[in-house]
Amino acid sequence: xxxxxxxxxxxxxTLEETDSTNRYLTQLCDREHxxxxxxxxxxxxxxxxxxxxxxxxxxRGKNLMFSFVLYPSxxxxxxxxxxxxxxxxxxxxxxxxxxxxxxxxxxxxIYWEEKKICGLLIENELSAGGIGRSIAGIGxxxxxxxxxxxxxxPVSLKQITGREYxxxxxxxxxxxxxxxxxxxxxxxxxxxxxxxxxxxxGRYANALFRREGWHLYEDREGRFEAKLLRVExxxxxxxxxRHGQERAYLFKEVAYVL
Numbered sequence: 001x002x003x004x005x006x007x008x009x010x011x012x013x014t015l016e017e018t019d020s021t022n023r024y025l026t027q028l029c030d031r032e033h034x035x036x037x038x039x040x041x042x043x044x045x046x047x048x049x050x051x052x053x054x055x056x057x058x059x060r061g062k063n064l065m066f067s068f069v070l071y072p073s074x075x076x077x078x079x080x081x082x083x084x085x086x087x088x089x090x091x092x093x094x095x096x097x098x099x100x101x102x103x104x105x106x107x108x109x110i111y112w113e114e115k116k117i118c119g120l121l122i123e124n125e126l127s128a129g130g131i132g133r134s135i136a137g138i139g140x141x142x143x144x145x146x147x148x149x150x151x152x153x154p155v156s157l158k159q160i161t162g163r164e165y166x167x168x169x170x171x172x173x174x175x176x177x178x179x180x181x182x183x184x185x186x187x188x189x190x191x192x193x194x195x196x197x198x199x200x201x202g203r204y205a206n207a208l209f210r211r212e213g214w215h216l217y218e219d220r221e222g223r224f225e226a227k228l229l230r231v232e233x234x235x236x237x238x239x240x241x242r243h244g245q246e247r248a249y250l251f252k253e254v255a256y257v258l
């Protein structure tokens with residue numbers, strides 16, 4: 001890869017091209033033992049995997065497209081959403097070193113104002129009583145200046161600030177923050193672990209896109225106006241509509257109207 005000159009504290013595999021870093025890493029993990037935090041980063045993806053079956057547009061050599069593996073067996077299956085929260089926070093907080101205006105669009109996209117700068121896809125493999133393996137795929141728009149797909153609202157860090165960035169430095173910063181959050185959970189005693197989880201959930205809640213005021217949403221019954229009440233520990237998104245009714249949704253059951 002070009003520009004990736006930073007020294008890393010985690011195992012890093014760099015590829016000029018692959019279909020999907022998530023798929024590449026998954027296949028690698030299926031074949032052999034892969035150390036925790038191992039990261040696969042590509043200059044270009046031919047079929048980058050996104051949420052809802054979408055692909056991720058990225059100009060060759062301009063952005064960050066990477067996946068990493070964790071083995072969070074200390075977390076019970078119902079705690080899967082904690083991983084989503086801490087990874088989204090790590091990305092958002094690293095981007096905030098460069099500019100303001102970032103938020104987390106539930107469940108884990110990163111937005112700058114009303115535009116999308118980052119998408120996450122987390123694939124968990126459950127084992128008896130816990131999460132055996134988690135592979136997180138992340139695409140962050142860094143230096144791309146023109147987007148040609150029909151994606152409605154992409155933006156890059158360079159478009160926001162006018163500056164060119166070393167992608168490797170941003171990758172290292174994101175992974176450092178992921179490791180800090182993850183190890184705080186992993187190494188805590190039982191009571192302290194609950195406090196760490198509550199802290200992550202609180203930071204996540206405060207970082208949410210459109211967390212205040214009334215906004216338009218859409219579910220299978222149509223569009224409606226609502227305000228955000230909370231996000232439950234299992235990731236359930238709870239809104240209150242104009243009639244005072246609470247509406248709770250799992251992922252893919254409701255969408256923001258942008």
